[in-house]
Amino acid sequence: MTISPPTRLAVLFSVAVAAMHGDNTLRFCIRSEPRTFHPLLVDDDASETVRYLTGGVLIRLNRKTQQLEPALASRWTVSKHSRQIDFVLRHGVRFSDGTPFGPADVVYTMQQLMNPELHSPAADSFRTSPGPVDARVTGPDTVTILFPGTITGLPLLFDQVPVMSSASPLKEGAVLGPYMVAEHKPGVSVTLTRNPYFWEHDSQARPLPRIQQIRLDIQKDRDGEALKLERGEIDFVQGIDAELFDRLRAAGNENLSFADLGPSLDSELMWFNQAKAARLPAQKRAWFSDPHFRRAVSLAIDRAQICRIVYRGHAVPARGPVSPSNKLWYNSELTTASRSLDEARKELSAAGFRIAGEQLKDRSGYSVEFSLISNSGNHAHERTLAIIQQNLQAIGIRVNVLTLDFASLIERITRSFDYEACLMSLTNVGLDPNEQMNVWLSSAGNHQWNPNQKQPATDWEARVDELMKRQASSDDPSARKKLFDEVQRIAREQQPFIYLVHPDVLTVCSKRVGHLQPALLRPQLYWNVEEQVMQ
Amino acid sequence: MTRWSSKAALLWLLLVLAISLFAKSLALQSYTTITADMPDSPPSKTHYLGTDAIARDRFSRLVYGTRITVLFAPVAALLMTSVAGLVGGISGIGSRALDATVMFICELFLSLPWMFLLIAARAVLPLNADPYVSAAVTFFLIGLLGGPGAARVVRARAREWANSDQYLFARSLGISPLRAVLVHLPPILRPVLTAQFWIALPVCIIGEANLSLIGLGVVDPLPSWGALIRECERPDIASAPWLLAPVFLLVATLLSAQILLQRNRENI
Numbered sequence: 001m002t003i004s005p006p007t008r009l010a011v012l013f014s015v016a017v018a019a020m021h022g023d024n025t026l027r028f029c030i031r032s033e034p035r036t037f038h039p040l041l042v043d044d045d046a047s048e049t050v051r052y053l054t055g056g057v058l059i060r061l062n063r064k065t066q067q068l069e070p071a072l073a074s075r076w077t078v079s080k081h082s083r084q085i086d087f088v089l090r091h092g093v094r095f096s097d098g099t100p101f102g103p104a105d106v107v108y109t110m111q112q113l114m115n116p117e118l119h120s121p122a123a124d125s126f127r128t129s130p131g132p133v134d135a136r137v138t139g140p141d142t143v144t145i146l147f148p149g150t151i152t153g154l155p156l157l158f159d160q161v162p163v164m165s166s167a168s169p170l171k172e173g174a175v176l177g178p179y180m181v182a183e184h185k186p187g188v189s190v191t192l193t194r195n196p197y198f199w200e201h202d203s204q205a206r207p208l209p210r211i212q213q214i215r216l217d218i219q220k221d222r223d224g225e226a227l228k229l230e231r232g233e234i235d236f237v238q239g240i241d242a243e244l245f246d247r248l249r250a251a252g253n254e255n256l257s258f259a260d261l262g263p264s265l266d267s268e269l270m271w272f273n274q275a276k277a278a279r280l281p282a283q284k285r286a287w288f289s290d291p292h293f294r295r296a297v298s299l300a301i302d303r304a305q306i307c308r309i310v311y312r313g314h315a316v317p318a319r320g321p322v323s324p325s326n327k328l329w330y331n332s333e334l335t336t337a338s339r340s341l342d343e344a345r346k347e348l349s350a351a352g353f354r355i356a357g358e359q360l361k362d363r364s365g366y367s368v369e370f371s372l373i374s375n376s377g378n379h380a381h382e383r384t385l386a387i388i389q390q391n392l393q394a395i396g397i398r399v400n401v402l403t404l405d406f407a408s409l410i411e412r413i414t415r416s417f418d419y420e421a422c423l424m425s426l427t428n429v430g431l432d433p434n435e436q437m438n439v440w441l442s443s444a445g446n447h448q449w450n451p452n453q454k455q456p457a458t459d460w461e462a463r464v465d466e467l468m469k470r471q472a473s474s475d476d477p478s479a480r481k482k483l484f485d486e487v488q489r490i491a492r493e494q495q496p497f498i499y500l501v502h503p504d505v506l507t508v509c510s511k512r513v514g515h516l517q518p519a520l521l522r523p524q525l526y527w528n529v530e531e532q533v534m535q
Numbered sequence: 536m537t538r539w540s541s542k543a544a545l546l547w548l549l550l551v552l553a554i555s556l557f558a559k560s561l562a563l564q565s566y567t568t569i570t571a572d573m574p575d576s577p578p579s580k581t582h583y584l585g586t587d588a589i590a591r592d593r594f595s596r597l598v599y600g601t602r603i604t605v606l607f608a609p610v611a612a613l614l615m616t617s618v619a620g621l622v623g624g625i626s627g628i629g630s631r632a633l634d635a636t637v638m639f640i641c642e643l644f645l646s647l648p649w650m651f652l653l654i655a656a657r658a659v660l661p662l663n664a665d666p667y668v669s670a671a672v673t674f675f676l677i678g679l680l681g682g683p684g685a686a687r688v689v690r691a692r693a694r695e696w697a698n699s700d701q702y703l704f705a706r707s708l709g710i711s712p713l714r715a716v717l718v719h720l721p722p723i724l725r726p727v728l729t730a731q732f733w734i735a736l737p738v739c740i741i742g743e744a745n746l747s748l749i750g751l752g753v754v755d756p757l758p759s760w761g762a763l764i765r766e767c768e769r770p771d772i773a774s775a776p777w778l779l780a781p782v783f784l785l786v787a788t789l790l791s792a793q794i795l796l797q798r799n800r801e802n803i
Contacts, residue, residue: 227770243575243588247771309574309589371662376749383589386756390569400663401756405749408654419662 024212024534026513027234028526029219034190037181038172039162040113040120046218052523053192053214055162056176056199058087058106059155063519063527066328066431068155072101072163072176072199082150082475085158089141094197095165095174103137108166110135110145122160125434126151128472150473152480153432178209178530190216200530209530229256229508235534236509236516238525242314243379245506257509259518263316263502265323265428268306268384270372270421270498274450276457278417283366288420292351294495299344300395301388303337306501310383314506318499320488321439325502325520326431329481331488337499344395360396369398373412374423376403381423384500388423413448422448426497429522433471433484440468440487449496460494511535541798544791551788554598555605562595567756577777584777587766591756597780600758603670604740608760611674611743612735618682619689620728626686627693628716638690641683649680650749657751666757670743673751677742678735685731692727696720729796737789740764760785 030046039055042048058073070076073087093101113123114133126133129149138144151157168174173181176199179192192214200208217234219225226244228234230253240248249258272288273280280288287293303317316324319334345355352363360368372388374381385401392399404412412419428435438444442456442465456462464487471483491497507518507525514533518524526532554561563582564570574590576582584593626637656676660669696702705715744761746752753759763781772778 223770251771305569309569312574369663373662379588382755386567386589386591387569389756390567400666402662402754404657405654408658408749 025215026211026213026526026529026532026534027215027217028236028238029225029228029234030190030216031218031220031222031225033186033218034184037184039164039175040109040118040122040172043121046216049216049523049526050181050190050192051162052177053179053526053529054175054177054181054195056093056101057159057162058089059158061156061159061521063521063524064517066521068159073158076155078154080146082152082154083148084144084146085154086138087143087145089143090199091141093176093199095168095170095176096180096195096197097165097168097170097174098197099165099168099174101163101165101176103139103141103143105163105166106143106145107135107137109161109164112164113161125157125160150475152434152472152475156430156432179214182213187218189218192216198530202531210533211529214529226508229510232510234510235513236507236525238505238507238518238523240506240508241380242310242312242503242506245314245508246312248508255511257511259507259509260314261505261507261518261520261524263323263325264505264520265326265431265502267318267321267323267426267428267497267502268315268380268423268500269318269426270388270423270500271449271496272370272421273413273417273419274457274496275417276450276453278419280420283362283364284370284420287362287368287370290351291494292347293353294498295493296344296347296351296353296395297392297397298337298495298498299340299347300397301391301498301500302339303500304339305391306384306387309387310380311501311503314504315501316504318502320492320499321436321497322488323428323502326428328431329433329484331485333485334488334492339391341394348395355396358396359398367398368396369400370420371400371402372421372423373402373404373409373419375406375409377406378403380503381425385423414445414451423500424448431521433468433480433487437468437472440464460490464490540794544794544798547787547791548795551601551605551784555602558598558602562592562598564592564595566591566596566599566758568592568595575775577775584780585775593763593777593780596758597763597784600760600763600781601784603753603757604760607670607674608736608739608743611678611739612732614675614678615681615685615735615739616728616732618679619685619731620724622682623686623689623691624693624716624720624724626690627695628697628712628720634690634694638687641686644683652676652680653746653751654749657749660751666754669751670753670757670759673743673746673753674739676751677739677746681735681738681742685735688731689724689727692724693720696723733789733792733796737785740785 030049032044032046034046034050035044036042036047037050039051042051057071059076060069060071062069072090072093074090076085076087078085087106089103095101110133112118113120114126126147128151131148134146136144163176164172165174175195178195178198180195181190182193183191194209194212198208202208219228222241222244225237226240226248229237230248232255245258248256272294274289307313307315307317317337319337320331322330324330348360353360353368362368372385374385382403389399389401413422438446441447442453442461445451450457456465467483467487471480474480505520505524509516509525512535514535515531516525517528519527568591570586570590570592572582572586572590574586574588576586578585582592582594584597587593587596622637622641626634653676656672660672702715705719740761743752743759744765753762760781767778767782
């Protein structure tokens with residue numbers, strides 16, 4: 001990355017100011033090397049962190065209120081059944097190298113984003129229908145973008161699209177966000193420094209952001225990250241493990257504050273392999289595709305025990321695909337999934353299973369046993385496996401649990417389909433059901449129990465396909481809610497994914513950082529970084 | 536070495552053997568039972584060594600872990616030593632060309648990334664394999680793969696003997712090379728091989744624990760000393776010293792075996 005002379009001067013000035021005001025640096029860890037600094041090519045968490053801190057977007061989602069707020073666009077209007085969006089841009093905004101910002105930059109960004117040769121992951125959400133995207137300048141401060149088909153939740157998608165400069169010689173190095181990349185030491189850290197041209201000011205017209213520098217330490221190991229926090233070498237950890245959280249809290253470090261923000265949007269779940277390409281014995285294929293069997297397994301699992309033991313009380317039992325924190329889309333009519341061995345046995349006998357001695361046998365006399373795999377090195381998964389193994393023993397099912405290295409696990413569940421059941425986490429970044437399209441459509445790759453189907457294998461999957469497509473093309477929020485409630489009800493009845501728990505979002509912060517407003521949505525702690533101060 | 540210390544060492548080894556033989560009667564509960572108590576609780580009357588991260592009784596797991604480790608680790612260490620003895624012995628007393636070839640193969644063997652073989656072994660092994668089978672395969676592989684490293688030490692001792700006046704003298708008396716190798720060489724190599732065995736034992740125990748990362752080794756819920764020692768990898772270990780019990784068992788067992796060997800040597 002090259003830095004232009006005026007920017008270099010600005011950086012030097014910022015560093016000098018920082019030195020005068022003492023240590024005005026916010027420090028936290030990223031868990032891997034950022035793969036790219038190109039804002040449209042981001043596909044990993046570390047690069048996403050850099051993008052969030054450096055990229056300027058037209059519309060910003062307030063992570064706390066979950067409402068959209070104007071950013072580089074002072075206002076916008078959506079028309080033509082969510083096919084067109086018109087932006088009115090702010091005046092006098094400049095990129096980090098001083099280049100002026102205008103509607104041509106928005107058009108250029110959209111062209112870059114939709115360029116098929118760039119393969120931008122952020123573009124997928126905009127490609128719901130075939131055809132070109134028409135972005136054009138309609139006035140000195142106005143832009144219109146017309147899409148070939150309806151895009152539900154269109155304004156929200158612009159929260160993920162940082163605007164790039166069409167004129168700056170620095171190309172993607174010129175940014176509109178509160179910070180800009182100053183230094184990257186591979187394997188060690190990324191240092192961001194204050195963007196001197198950042199457009200936003202506080203209520204007293206003072207320029208933002210207030211913190212001069214951000215140092216992102218590259219730290220893979222979570223224990224190491226916690227140790228750095230205890231020693232005061234970093235200022236916060238977001239999404240910390242429950243065990244580490246409790247251990248740090250018990251240590252009684254007065255410089256740290258702890259927050260349990262409640263259930264996250266993520267789910268821990270298990271599923272049985274029903275893929276057509278799987279080489280499974282016929283009897284196992286029959287068990288796994290039988291909803292009675294899947295429901296029995298779900299009923300026999302003690303979710304409360306998983307919450308108590310694995311997550312030390314920092315999790316809630318899951319009822320279905322949507323976390324109770326997602327108040328807008330959660331189907332509150334679904335009952336709590338509490339353990340009931342009697343109900344489980346009823347489901348099993350309805351499907352012809354019977355208990356012989358301590359073993360469950362199927363109609364043909366086969367003993368019921370299966371292997372359950374997960375990724376090694378994840379303590380929560382290793383412990384959940386042990387609990388499921390013991391829980392299912394109570395209904396006569398023998399489970400062989402196994403943890404594999406991540407690469408082998410992914411190979412098995414996505415390519416060779418050489419597995420029987422798997423336990424994994426499902427990360428949900430956004431609130432909208434459209435975010436789960438890649439899970440619920442039978443043709444989708446993340447339809448993990450039987451991915452990439454040409455035709456829906458079952459009637460209920462065909463119904464879910466139809467419901468998901470209908471909600472995606474509707475612009476009536478209450479109709480969409482009804483359709484997605486139905487999807488949640490079917491998911492509960494069929495249990496293709498057996499949802500286990502929603503772990504809480506746990507954060508630990510140094511009391512040095514002021515104006516922190518922890519939120520449920522990512523990035524939970526630095527979403528309002530421009531307002532934060534170091535005390 | 537005092538008579539007292541060797542008696543204590545013998546007693547300790549017998550105790551470890553007894554623990555492994557009578558694990559079922561000694562354990563307070565099954566190693567898989569998740570209790571209603573809090574996870575990671577400190578020692579109490581009901582849990583002598585507290586509970587582990589998923590509220591299983593740590594004492595019971597240690598007792599069963601002793602059985603697994605005492606059953607498998609010495610066999611793996613013996614296999615490792617046997618491979619070393621055989622390969623090192625052949626290389627040491629063979630012709631220069633044979634020696635060079637065998638040592639080249641050994642060095643090549645050491646430089647290859649064996650983790651891939653282990654991952655492949657896991658891929659071949661069925662997912663529903665019995666935990667005991669998985670443990671046996673792991674220890675067998677550790678024993679086999681650890682041999683060539685130790686073979687170099689054995690080869691050096693055997694070559695030294697083959698070049699010595701003692702060997703020349705034996706040959707001049709009309710003793711055939713085969714008889715020299717079968718009768719005279721083993722006592723010469725015994726101290727080296729014994730040392731290699733005791734070095735190999737902890738290597739096997741800890742190696743097995745590390746292999747659990749790729750789904751090999753003694754897989755949970757089956758406990759082993761190696762797996763229990765890995766639970767000590769936490770920054771607040773000083774506030775939970777009872778977690779060090781498996782480390783104490785391992786060190787005490789290896790030390791006792793060393794004391795007995797020393798005593799044996801002194802008697803000779």
